[in-house]
Amino acid sequence: MxxxxxxxxxxxxxxxxxxxxTLRHFFSAVKRKGDAGIDDDNYFSQVDGLVTLQYPREAxxxxxxxxxxxxxxxxxxxxxxxxxxxxxxxxITIETIKVTKDDLAVCGxxxxxxxxxxxxPVFDIDVAQCMTCGICVSVCPxxxxxxxxxSDFSEFKRENMIYHFGNLxxxxxxxxxxxxxxEKKAAPAxxxxxxxxxxxxxxxxx
Numbered sequence: 184m185x186x187x188x189x190x191x192x193x194x195x196x197x198x199x200x201x202x203x204x205t206l207r208h209f210f211s212a213v214k215r216k217g218d219a220g221i222d223d224d225n226y227f228s229q230v231d232g233l234v235t236l237q238y239p240r241e242a243x244x245x246x247x248x249x250x251x252x253x254x255x256x257x258x259x260x261x262x263x264x265x266x267x268x269x270x271x272x273x274x275i276t277i278e279t280i281k282v283t284k285d286d287l288a289v290c291g292x293x294x295x296x297x298x299x300x301x302x303x304p305v306f307d308i309d310v311a312q313c314m315t316c317g318i319c320v321s322v323c324p325x326x327x328x329x330x331x332x333x334s335d336f337s338e339f340k341r342e343n344m345i346y347h348f349g350n351l352x353x354x355x356x357x358x359x360x361x362x363x364x365x366e367k368k369a370a371p372a373x374x375x376x377x378x379x380x381x382x383x384x385x386x387x388x389x
Contacts, residue, residue, distance in 0.1 A: 239335070250315040250330040253308050255348040259293045259327035262301030266319035266328055274312040275319060278305035280351075280359045283366045293325050304349045304356035310336065311344035 245251060262279035279301040282290045290299045320328050338344050351359065 242335070245332045245334050247332070249332060249334070250317050252310055252331050252333040252336050253313060253315075253319070253346075254329060254331045255306055255308070256327040256329075257303060257306060257348045257350045258291075259295075259325045260303050260306065260348075260350075261293065261297065261299050261325055262303045263324060265322045265324065269318045269322045271316065271318065272312050272314060274309040276305060276307040276309075277303065278349075278356075279303055280356060281363055283359075283362055286359075286362075293327075295325060297325065302351050302356070302359050304351035304353070304359075306348040306350075308346045308348070309344060310346060311341065 262277065264277050264279070267273075267275040267277045282300050282302060287298060287300070290302065292298050315330065317330065320330060323329075336344075349356075
């Protein structure tokens with residue numbers, strides 16, 4: 184019989200303890216919790232208070248080491264296509280046009296001083312497919328491709344999830360392609376290599 188009443192007392196204590204915690208948080212909600220981000224050391228030591236954020240006006244800062252939306256600094260892209268080849272789900276699409284000799288100065292150099300030799304009219308990333316594995320970032324030789332801290336990029340239309348980073352418009356790309364073809368036509372034809380003289384057959388004794 185004593186065990187029966189002890190269990191009832193334990194149940195009442197548990198309920199009151201839970202209700203006490205609930206009421207403490209309820210009344211402390213009039214205070215505002217601090218603004219420490221989840222990567223700050225004092226995030227869990229902040230005072231009790233309202234923890235609900237007024238999204239999208241307010242948002243918890245994302246960690247610096249987080250992998251979120253991809254971004255390509257097209258001014259540093261050399262069109263090597265390594266990121267597209269490395270992508271395990273083919274969410275990166277690249278099209279390049281070789282730069283003509285008189286356009287090298289116009290095409291410019293990367294921030295590291297490397298001469299760019301390809302126009303990149305198409306550099307598309309389908310972020311709806313991207314699984315943020317980071318492989319493309321690790322193989323990029325100029326470090327122009329990297330993950331940003333933008334973690335919210337929802338869209339109403341599927342096609343808006345494809346981000347375009349090309350450095351030429353469609354008309355500009357057509358003009359550059361035509362110019363490249365004209366340069367190839369104007370280039371002198373390579374001289375044919377002389378055929379090697381036939382080897383003399385060894386004389387056989389009678």
